[in-house]
Amino acid sequence: MIPSRRVAALLPALAIAGCTATAPATAPRPQPVAAALPSVGLESVIGQDATALVRSFGPPDADVxxxxxxxxxxxxxICILDAYLYPPSGGSGEAKVTWVDSRQRDGRSIDRASCVAALARRDGGK
Known part of the structure; x- marks a missing residue:
């Protein structure tokens, strides 16, 4: 049997221990993953020079x-395609397409490969 004095001395400590808050266990946050945009269907554009693009799509609507x-x-x-050409890292040589952006004519997004296909099928331009 525990003496009552001892119990009385422990009661405040037990009461305080019961009041302490413990942080709720939280799941670790998932780390963002860089999503690679698919390039299937872009083979006729990525890595090409300006001459090849003009041969595929006709004269550009803008050349900046x-x-x-x-x-x-x-x-x-159906869409607008922006092809970005940069020279090789050494600085000399023909500029090649390294990136393309696409959008529908009203600004909404469209798959880049679908836009390339639509441009390849266009008859005489717009």
Whole structure:
């Protein structure tokens, strides 16, 4: 049997221990993963030079140069494709397409490969 004095001395400590808050266990946050955009269907554009793009899609609707970079813009009734050309890292040589963006004519998104296919099918431009 425990003496009552001892119990009385332990009661405040037990009461305080019961009042302490413990942090709720939280699941670790998932780390963001870089999603690679699919490039299937873009083989006819990525890595090509300006001459090859013109051969595929006709004359560009816009040709913008900024320093050594160049953007060729092609449009159809369905979409607009921006092809970004940059020279090789050494600086010499023909600029090649390294990235493309696409959008529908009203600005909504569209799959890049679908836009390339639509441009390849356009007859005489727009």
């Amino acid at each position: 140069r900024e320093g050594t970079a160049r953007k060729l813009q092609f449009s159809s009734a």
